Amino acid sequence: MDVIHTVADLRKRLKREPSIALVPTMGNLHPGHIALVALAHEHGKCVVATIFVNRLQFEPGGDFDRYPRTLARDAQMLEGAGCHVVFAPDEKEMYPEPQRVHVTPPAVAEKLEGDFRPGHFQGVCTVVSKLFNVTTPHAAIFGKKDYQQLRVIRALERQLEFGIEIVGAETVREPDGLAMSSRNGYLSAEDRAKAPQLNRELVKVKAAIEAGSHRLHRHEEMAAADLAMAGWRVDYVAVRSQATLGAPGAHDKELVVLGAAWLGKTRLIDNLEIKIG
């Protein structure tokens, strides 16, 4: 496995690769990322993982500074997963001059996370476009755990005609249901014990709707109230159409329930797809 730090070296290394599958990450890897790499092997002969903590997608006062940088351990995990190339630039390499050209995110970015993390998806779209340009992949793998991000990237790819297959990977969970996330490591022991409740509330909403309930708002409210009672600060619990992330239409059969809530200083997100009929 080659670990590469500059765009020039990366371009040289990938020049003659006929089929590249990209796994963009911010590092601090866990088994969820390794599942993305496993899926990448089905979509390209050369699997490239990128590790870059992208300042542009963190809001002021967010966790950019405390986000763990664990390159040596990450590289070991990626090598074990059969990754061929790791691109791990520093900030100067990715942003050699102040980034004045930004990618305006598509409409699907304007709700949910967009309401609570202004500027986040602009930062994501800008860095992902740059990573697409420097790696020229045929396919790129993104986890469904960041459900709205996956929708945003699909629209970004369509609108800018990158010609890249965007592949969504299922969320990997701990045995107690907690979605794996680099941010789980921030949780105190007490909050870690509480954390699976977010998934449990979403499971209840999904089960009620799949059993035929049409009272979507009621289920959103009940889940949010249960979380708040247990000490969470809830940003949203929302049942949306999978395709648009807008309010579901009367005949919408493919929904998703998404939740975002804080335990102490740690914000967790999760979602479950819902199929009706």
Ligand code: PAF
């Ligand atoms: O999902 C992430 O880890 C990041 O948002 C991404 C896609 C690597 C862009 O920085």
